[in-house]
Amino acid sequence: AHQWRGVIREYADRLPVSKSTRVVTLGEGGTPLIEAPALSQLVDGEVWVKFEGMNPTGSFKDRGMTMAITAAVEQGAQAVVCASTGNTSASAAAYATQAGLTCAVLVPDGKIAMGKLSQAIAHGATLLQVDGNFDNCLDVARKLSENYPVFLVNSVNPNRIEGQKTGAFEVVDALGDAPDYHLLPVGNAGNITAYWKGYQEYSRPYTNPHPGAAPAGSEPVELPAVATRTPTMWGFQAAGAAPIVLGHPVTEPDTIATAIRIGNPASWEQAEAARDESGGMIDSVTDDEILAAHRWLSAREGVFVEPASAAGVAGLIKHHALGNVPAGKRWVITVTGHGLKDPQWALRNADGSDVEPQKVPFDVVAVAEALGLS
Ligand code: F0G
Known part of the structure; x- marks a missing residue:
């Protein structure tokens, strides 16, 4: 039986490694691309979420x-x-x-x-x-x-981007081509940079400048294009930490989405390049929009993420309401990290009050009554 071997071994011919490289891996990547029925219905299209919380340490x-x-x-x-x-x-x-x-x-x-x-x-x-x-x-x-x-x-560190570009490879490998749109949260802007690099490399012939999986000393081979196109990239920052949207660094970034609480992203220019070259956008979503998307994912799609991870979904819902979401398209949204890392947000109601478990005696009739069964 085949076991996923981690992103370096799976994509060695497109990464800066050689046959003799000692690979440090926990079997990352190969994460589920999940069709999201409620979001698909909302936008009258096909929405998929790339659930990066399923990586070994719970994030992309x-x-x-x-x-x-x-x-x-x-x-x-x-x-x-x-x-x-x-x-x-x-x-x-x-x-x-x-x-x-x-x-x-x-x-x-x-x-x-x-x-x-x-x-x-x-x-x-x-x-x-x-x-x-x-x-x-x-x-x-x-x-x-x-x-x-x-x-x-x-x-x-450019090696980080190299590894993370495999997220785009997996999307194309799963769907057979690039989607129309790819949405994701933006913090330090490494991931949008990596996805864009991955989509670009997959859409044209590629020659690995490193020996890749080939035996040492062999001639580099040109790999054929895998995708026929690249997607439009939409990135979303938290409104209180949205330097790229504002056009200047934010000295005191503030958001409940702590993972993307960043005021001066290191890959700022690369994120703008991904936006401009793909004809996309980088926009912001409020904490309320992030929490609503977080709730939508857990309560309607069955996918539990941390708040920052829901920023892409928040962006889709926001732009759907604004009338910017065409029908009949294929959307992929990277949800970046697992909900178990920061579970407190699930224990709050939409109005901000705490969720309190209902108490019942150990009695079948009482439990049935509490469940509304008769
Ligand atoms: N989502 C999660 C769950 C993250 O942890 C991060 C970044 C992002 C999105 C944004 O990705 O920085 O590539 O634009 N977290 C970094 C960290 C900053 O230190 O863990 P990005």
Whole structure:
């Protein structure tokens, strides 16, 4: 029986590896592309969600981290560092552990979901809470990696983008071609950069500048195009942390979607390129719209994500209401991380009050009554 071998082995002929590369993998990628019936009905089209919460550490970061840590090991690294709103730190800590590297993570003061913090700690990372926001953490992490013997594994590391572009490959492999539109949340803007790179590379003949899966010393082969086209890219930032939408950095980003609480994205220009080259847009969604989309995904599609992950769905619902969503199209929305990482939002009602479980005695009739059965 075939077992998915992780994104590096599955897509070696399109990644910066060679036959002799020691692959650090937890079997990431191969995540479900799920048809969303309620959203499809809403927009009178075909809506699919790429459920990245199904990766080994519960977010899309694992696609990039397998490549970043594999490359770091190949280059002789002993230690890695990252800045993180939570998911990157969980992923870096896990992959560094398998590789036998030490891992330092810099997280903003407060506003990190408990599930993510506990992952980084469980995997033995040295966790430092920096008195500042994510952008400050990334600034320190970059300077640290420039001045000390430690490799940076944030998405400014091109290996991260290489690994994450496999998300686009999987969508095309599953659907047979690129969708009409691809929607996703935007924080530090690495993922929109990676998807756009992946869609572009899959839509034209590609020659891997690295030896890929081929035996050492063999001639590079040109791979044929897999897709006939590229999608229109729609990215969504949280309204309180929407620098690309506003056109300037936000010094005090604020949103309940802590994963994308970022005021000065590192891949800003690449995100704009993805938007402009695809004829797409980068827009913002409010925290209320994000929470409504989060609720929609769990209560109507059966998909449990963390709030930031619902930003793409929030964008689709918003633009449907604005009349910007044509009928009869195929939509793919990346939902980026698992709901179990930050479960508190499911325990709140739409009006903000706490969800209280109804108490019943251990009695069949009472339970039946409480369930409205007769
Ligand atoms: N969704 C989730 C769940 C994330 O954790 C992130 C980024 C994004 C979306 C945005 O992706 O940065 O590539 O535009 N989280 C980073 C972290 C910043 O530290 O875990 P992006």
